Amino acid sequence: MNTLALLIGALCVFALGYRFYSAFLAARVLVLDDSRITPAHTCKDGQSFMPSPRWCSLATTLPPLPEPVP
Numbered sequence: 001m002n003t004l005a006l007l008i009g010a011l012c013v014f015a016l017g018y019r020f021y022s023a024f025l026a027a028r029v030l031v032l033d034d035s036r037i038t039p040a041h042t043c044k045d046g047q048s049f050m051p052s053p054r055w056c057s058l059a060t061t062l063p064p065l066p067e068p069v070p
């Protein structure tokens with residue numbers, strides 16, 4: 001079997017699984033609801049609990065990229 005066809009087929013299956021299984025997890029398992037208030041808003045004390053912008057949360061969770069070493 002052609003390797004490229006197998007790779008494209010596998011990527012399509014992964015994409016469909018990601019699309020539909022993640023929607024199932026969000027709706028039925030985790031019961032995500034945008035109207036619920038997060039602890040950063042309910043326990044806001046100005047020191048430990050402070051809401052942050054959405055772009056900031058992604059930047060703090062990603063590790064720094066390794067730099068090339070000579």
